[in-house]
Amino acid sequence: MSETAYDPQNIFGKILRGEVPCHKVYEDAHVIAFMDVMPQADGHTLVVPKVPSRNLLDADPVVLGHLTAAVQKVARAAKAAFSADGVAVYQYNEAAAGQTVFHLHVHVLPRHDGVAPRRHAGGMADQKMLAEHAERIRAALQG
Structure with missing residues (x-):
């Protein structure tokens, strides 16, 4: 268990409550997936459970099952x-491991041979580009 309590004011909590907009790719009863605003690769998507969990260490195993199924769907x-x-x-747990938003989330990055990922702290991406990338993934989800 995490020694630090979950803070519902984190950015993903705000996105889940509709207080902050996002470029949504996928949503079901258990998870939401949306574009990372500081993408390391084109199509960098975050998959986030709707149930508050600080990270993998304090998440309910049932939540993890729903999250994993959604990650697979979004990754494909x-x-x-x-x-x-x-x-x-990628999935990080606590600051020492690189976690910066303390709501459980999984990064999904499409990768191309020979192309290194960009820095995550490289600045906010163009919103139009993120919207276009989200549309491409939504179209792929439709088959």
Whole structure:
């Protein structure tokens, strides 16, 4: 268990409550997936459970099951939408491991051979580009 309590004022909590907009890719009863505003690769998507969890260490195993199924679905769509050679899936737990938003989330990055990911703190991406990338993934999810 995490020694620090979940803070509902984190950015993902605000997105889940509709207080902050996002470029949504996928949503079901358990998760929401949306474009990362500081993408490390074109199509960089975040998959977030709707149930408040600080990270993997304090999440209910049932929540993790729903999250994992959604990550797989989004990863397949992102890979197809960006004609990627592969997909990187990252998940960080606590600051020492690189977690910066303390609401459980999984990064899905379409990857191309020989192309290094960009820096995550490289600045906010163009909103029009994020909207276009989200549309490509939504189209791939539709089949």
